[in-house]
Amino acid sequence: PPQHLPHVCDRFYRxxxxxxxxxxxxxxxxxxxxxxxxxxxxxxxxxxxRGTTVTLTFPGEKGRMIFWGAPIRE
Known part of the structure; x- marks a missing residue:
């Protein structure tokens, strides 16, 4: 549920x-x-x-973007 999204990266949050x-x-x-x-x-x-998608973004070389993502089914 949307109200949980701000907290899903908090320690011990379920x-x-x-x-x-x-x-x-x-x-x-x-x-x-x-x-x-x-x-x-x-x-x-x-x-x-529908599921949840977690996207990680890291800095890289200027002008180069690497993307990897996988949807997680609930």
Whole structure:
């Protein structure tokens, strides 16, 4: 849900802790921390019943852009 997007990179944040899925809520927090160290950024977009896309952007050579992204099904 959209109201959770600003918090998904917070440490120990879980959208729904009542679900049976396991996890500590550290995955995206670690991704953001490592990305920040390298001068990059993390963007998260989500559509209900469609899935979530996490995009990582890192600085590179001037005029050269490398993109890699994979949608994550919910």
């Amino acid at each position: 959208v729904d802790s009542s679900r049976s899925s396991q996890g500590t809520g550290l995955g995206l927090a670690l991704v953001k921390s490592i990305t920040d160290v390298h001068g990059g950024s993390v963007a998260v977009a989500s559509k209900v019943d």
